[in-house]
Amino acid sequence: MFGLFKKKxxxxxxxxxxxxxxxKAHKVSHSNRTEADKLMAEAEEIAKKIDAVKAK
Structure with missing residues (x-):
């Protein structure tokens, strides 16, 4: 209840x-492999940012 307005x-x-x-990449991979690869690349960039934040 109290966590309702907590900022992430x-x-x-x-x-x-x-x-x-x-x-999204998994869903798209069944029909459009190039789009799925783009989404995976974006996910990898976010993974690098996550690692950087955890390292702080």
Whole structure:
């Protein structure tokens, strides 16, 4: 209840974006491999940002 208005940290936002991109890439991979590869590349960039935030 009290966590309802809690703001997400940068790490939580990045992790959410990463999971969303992986999910989209998986769905698209059945029909359009090049688009799935682009989404995977974006997910990798976010993964690097996640590692950088965790290293702080």
């Amino acid at each position: 940290s940068e790490l939580e936002k990045l992790q959410e974006d990463y999971k969303e991109l992986l999910s």
